[in-house]
Every structure is written in structure tokens, then in C-alpha cells.
Amino acid sequence: MELKRTPLYDAHVRCGGRMVEFGGFEMPVQYKTGVIQEHMAVRNACGLFDVSHMGEVLVEGPDAVAYLNRLLTNDYTVMEDGQARYSPMCNEQGGTVDDLIVYKVRDGHYFVVVNASNREKDVAWMQTHASGDVTVTDVSDTWGQIALQGPLAEQILRKLTAAENIPAKNYHACWNRDVGGIPCLVSRTGYTGSDGFELYTAAADTEKLWNLLLENGQEEGLIPCGLGARDTLRLEASMPLYGHELSDTISPITAGLGFFVKMNKPDFIGKAALEAAGTPPQRRVGLKAVGRGILREHQDVYAGERKIGMTTSGTHCPYIGYPAAMAIVDREYGGIGTKVEVDVRGRRVEAEVVKMPFYKK
Amino acid sequence: MNFPRELKYTKTHEWVRFTDEETAYIGITDYAQDQLGDLVFVNLPAEGDALTAGESFADVESVKAVSDVNSPVTGTVEKVNEELADAPEKMNEAPYDAWFVLAGGITGTEDLMDAEAYEAFVAEEG
Numbered sequence: 001m002e003l004k005r006t007p008l009y010d011a012h013v014r015c016g017g018r019m020v021e022f023g024g025f026e027m028p029v030q031y032k033t034g035v036i037q038e039h040m041a042v043r044n045a046c047g048l049f050d051v052s053h054m055g056e057v058l059v060e061g062p063d064a065v066a067y068l069n070r071l072l073t074n075d076y077t078v079m080e081d082g083q084a085r086y087s088p089m090c091n092e093q094g095g096t097v098d099d100l101i102v103y104k105v106r107d108g109h110y111f112v113v114v115n116a117s118n119r120e121k122d123v124a125w126m127q128t129h130a131s132g133d134v135t136v137t138d139v140s141d142t143w144g145q146i147a148l149q150g151p152l153a154e155q156i157l158r159k160l161t162a163a164e165n166i167p168a169k170n171y172h173a174c175w176n177r178d179v180g181g182i183p184c185l186v187s188r189t190g191y192t193g194s195d196g197f198e199l200y201t202a203a204a205d206t207e208k209l210w211n212l213l214l215e216n217g218q219e220e221g222l223i224p225c226g227l228g229a230r231d232t233l234r235l236e237a238s239m240p241l242y243g244h245e246l247s248d249t250i251s252p253i254t255a256g257l258g259f260f261v262k263m264n265k266p267d268f269i270g271k272a273a274l275e276a277a278g279t280p281p282q283r284r285v286g287l288k289a290v291g292r293g294i295l296r297e298h299q300d301v302y303a304g305e306r307k308i309g310m311t312t313s314g315t316h317c318p319y320i321g322y323p324a325a326m327a328i329v330d331r332e333y334g335g336i337g338t339k340v341e342v343d344v345r346g347r348r349v350e351a352e353v354v355k356m357p358f359y360k361k
Numbered sequence: 362m363n364f365p366r367e368l369k370y371t372k373t374h375e376w377v378r379f380t381d382e383e384t385a386y387i388g389i390t391d392y393a394q395d396q397l398g399d400l401v402f403v404n405l406p407a408e409g410d411a412l413t414a415g416e417s418f419a420d421v422e423s424v425k426a427v428s429d430v431n432s433p434v435t436g437t438v439e440k441v442n443e444e445l446a447d448a449p450e451k452m453n454e455a456p457y458d459a460w461f462v463l464a465g466g467i468t469g470t471e472d473l474m475d476a477e478a479y480e481a482f483v484a485e486e487g
Contacts (some may be wrong), residue, residue: 034453
């Protein structure tokens with residue numbers, strides 16, 4: 001399959017990005033600065049990410065809210081215009097088709113952002129389950145998306161737009177605002193655990209916006225960041241990544257996302273299966289390496305000689321300064337402080353169950 | 362990219378610094394560290410371990426991945442650079458000072474390249 005490119009491909013090459021395949025796209029895994037420096041920039045100053053590979057889907061029609069409430073596990077009944085809300089999307093077995101964010105544009109108009117690698121699957125799923133007066137349209141190719149993340153993100157953004165165009169609250173967005181002469185959706189969201197924004201704009205304007213942000217963020221130490229740092233940042237913030245902590249067979253309850261599953265709703269796809277399953281035998285936990293070694297995904301977790309689960313993501317976390325992992329383990333071993341061992345390529349490394357998130361701003 | 366003339370090299374991007382005919386320090390090259398990215402962990406062998414040319418004797422981990430480090434020579438581990446375990450970033454900062462082990466009783470050096478050959482090899486691979 002031929003790899004797709006985002007509108008920022010040329011900009012990445014110019015910035016010295018090391019390009020790799022991700023979700024069907026050629027994306028920068030890091031720039032010359034390296035993953036650690038990029039990670040630290042986001043925690044201490046600001047980083048710029050191309051997230052144009054994400055999928056965008058419009059859900060429109062008088063029955064849109066009823067449809068979303070049936071399609072997704074979260075509740076979309078009461079929402080302000082411009083508000084954003086995260087949700088898992090379940091299959092009939094209670095497994096997870098994807099996790100996504102829904103923005104309410106206005107009544108009957110919703111903008112849904114899905115994972116790049118699941119885009120085709122999601123759109124097919126959403127169209128198959130469309131009911132009533134609702135249309136589902138994949139508009140991914142017309143949008144670019146840039147994430148400006150870090151404690152200085154707002155300061156940088158203010159140089160390019162008026163204060164009223166910057167949402168004050170997390171998970172809120174301002175529509176069609178002028179950022180340096182470019183119309184943008186300015187959303188106070190991100191996937192790093194630090195403050196920041198996601199700016200959605202027309203594909204054709206994305207490179208101009210990228211360059212403007214980089215120029216205006218120079219004093220603040222803004223640098224471009226790749227998927228490597230995006231992954232270490234989200235892991236440090238204990239955010240799930242589809243294909244790791246969530247999958248077609250991992251339910252949002254097992255993944256510890258029960259807050260986003262509203263079992264008191266009349267119905268949603270997967271509800272019956274989740275109800276029947278009750279408390280799942282396993283749960284997602286955070287692990288901190290105590291012994292020497294770096295925990296990685298797909299490593300067996302032991303309590304003594306008993307295999308109790310498997311890691312789903314893991315690496316050295318630059319800001320907190322220790323190797324950490326997320327794992328799905330038997331529930332009785334999920335208590336904070338539980339001592340476990342992880343099989344790191346044949347070598348047992350001691351680890352401890354710790355509270356998530358590993359990093360909190 | 363730096364290719365010190367006094368060292369020997371392998372196609373798997375390790376360097377060898379001979380102190381006499383049978384004894385040498387071993388590490389990974391500037392090109393290797395650049396390709397691997399920020400290194401955060403190294404798993405070293407123990408003193409007395411046997412080394413076999415072309416076989417893994419240590420591994421290094423970047424934030425993203427684990428990579429084997431192959432021994433450029435056949436011999437025995439005489440000394441281990443324990444300081445490297447506490448400061449893996451030295452492999453990025455000064456790859457030709459960041460030795461992994463001192464190997465003794467060395468044989469099997471016929472496949473090693475000189476700096477010129479290694480530089481040409483990297484140019485081709487890159």
C-alpha cells in the first residue's frame with residue numbers, strides 16, 4: 001500500500017524529521033533534537049506536532065445526538081456549542097472499535113476525531129450503524145491538524161490571535177477563528193498531559209500555520225516534535241492508545257475508562273455485553289520499574305511464578321525519569337504498591353503497581 | 362559524522378580500539394548512536410563472559426526500541442564499563458569514549474574494516 005502524506009510532509013523534511021510509517025502515513029518519528037529533548041520541551045516550554053493524520057468525520061442531521069448516544073458509550077445529551085467530549089466506541093461484544101473525541105459545533109452538527117489507523121474501519125462502522133435522519137461524512141482529507149502543546153502554548157498562540165479566540169477551559173473549542181490570518185478551529189485539547197491546543201485548519205493552509213507558529217514560538221523555545229515524543233508524553237500521562245490499551249477485544253472497563261461509559265443510558269452498542277460481563281477479571285494498571293531495565297509492550301507480568309497479565313505500552317519516561325509501563329493484569333493484583341515482575345526478554349525486572357497518571361501537571 | 366582513523370569497525374556499527382594485538386576496547390559508532398536516537402539503557406555482559414565475533418554480547422535501548430550490540434571480535438570480557446550503565450547518554454554524547462567492555466585474548470579480526478572502508482559502507486547504507 002502506498003503511504004499517504006500529510007500537508008506538512010515537506011515541512012518535516014525541511015525541519016530534519018526522520019520519517020517512518022504510522023497508520024498508513026509517512027510521519028516524523030523525531031527531528032534532529034531527539035525524543036528526549038522534544039519530550040522535555042513540551043513539559044517545560046512548548047512543542048509542535050503534526051497530527052494531520054487523524055481522521056475527521058462529520059455527523060449531521062436532526063437525529064445526530066440520538067445517534068451518537070447509541071453509537072458511543074459517553075453521553076452527549078447535554079453539551080454546549082464548542083464543547084468536546086471523549087468516548088470509547090464499542091462493538092456488540094463490549095470490545096472497543098476506537099476511542100475518539102466529539103465536538104459539538106451546534107445542534108445537529110458534530111465533528112468527530114478518530115485515530116488515523118482506524119479511520120476506514122470507523123467510518124464504515126459509523127455508516128453501518130447510522131439510523132434516523134443523520135449523515136456520516138469522512139472529511140479527513142480536507143483538514144490539517146497541528147497540536148501546540150506545553151505550558152507556554154497559550155502565550156505563543158496569543159501572538160497570533162485575540163484572547164477571545166482562545167478557549168479558557170479544557171475540552172472546549174472556538175470555531176472558525178482567525179489565527180495569523182488563517183481560519184482555524186482552536187481546541188484546548190491534547191494528547192500529552194500538558195496544557196495546549198489542537199488547531200484544525202484547511203489542508204491547504206496547514207503548512208502556513210505550521211511555519212507561523214514555529215516563527216512566533218522561537219523565543220519560547222518552541223520546537224517541532226515527532227511521534228516518538230507524542231508516545232512518551234501520552235504514556236507518562238497514562239493516556240490509552242488504541243491497539244495497546246484498547247482493542248476490539250479489550251473493553252473500556254478493562255482499560256479503566258469506566259468514567260466514559262454511561263451505563264445509565266437507555267442503550268448503546270455494547271451495553272448488554274458490558275452489563276453481562278460485570279466487573280472484568282482484568283484491569284489496566286501503571287507499573288514503575290524498580291529493578292534495572294526498560295519495560296516494553298507485550299511483556300509478561302508475573303506475581304511470583306504466576307503469570308498475571310501483559311504490558312500494553314512501556315518505555316523510559318523522560319520527565320518523571322524512570323521506566324514505566326501500562327499493563328492489563330488480573331484484578332486482584334491491581335492494588336497500588338503491589339510488587340510484580342516483568343519478563344524483559346528473558347530477564348525478570350522488578351516493578352511496582354503505581355497510581356496513574358505517572359505525570360500530572 | 363565522525364570516523365576516527367585509529368579504530369576498526371564492523372558492518373553492524375561497532376568500533377574496536379586495540380591496545381595491543383590481543384586486547385581492545387569495544388563500543389558503538391557515531392553513526393549507530395545517531396540512528397538509534399537518545400539512548401537510555403545499556404545491558405552489559407559480566408567479566409569473564411566469552412565473546413564471539415558477530416554474536417550479540419550487550420543490548421542498548423533508546424526511548425523507542427531495543428537493539429543488540431554484536432561483538433566485533435572473539436575473546437573474553439576482561440573489564441566492563443559499569444559507569445556506562447549509570448550514564449547511557451554518554452553513548453550519544455561521546456560514542457568513541459563510551460566503551461562497553463575491554464576484550465582480551467582476541468582472535469577473529471579478519472572481517473574488521475578500517476575507517477575508510479567503514480565510512481564508505483555507511484555512505485552506501487545511508
